[in-house]
Amino acid sequence: MNKIKVIDAYYRGLLTMEECAQILGFDLRQLTDMIESCMLDYPTIPVERA
Structure with a gap:
């Protein structure tokens, strides 16, 4: 499973x-x-919606 989706x-x-x-x-x-760490590096990560 995709980590970003989880x-x-x-x-x-x-x-x-x-x-x-x-x-x-x-x-x-x-x-x-x-x-x-992710929130510090990428505060607005675009998330792909299904």
Whole structure:
């Protein structure tokens, strides 16, 4: 599954952070760090809507 789509589902409230981390194969701390890093680098990431 596309990582951006999984993170978008988390942002839209369709997944919990724990579910998101499990799908992506990260532990919760890794996911939190990745999301924070992405938001600093790309505050307005365009997300493809299906």
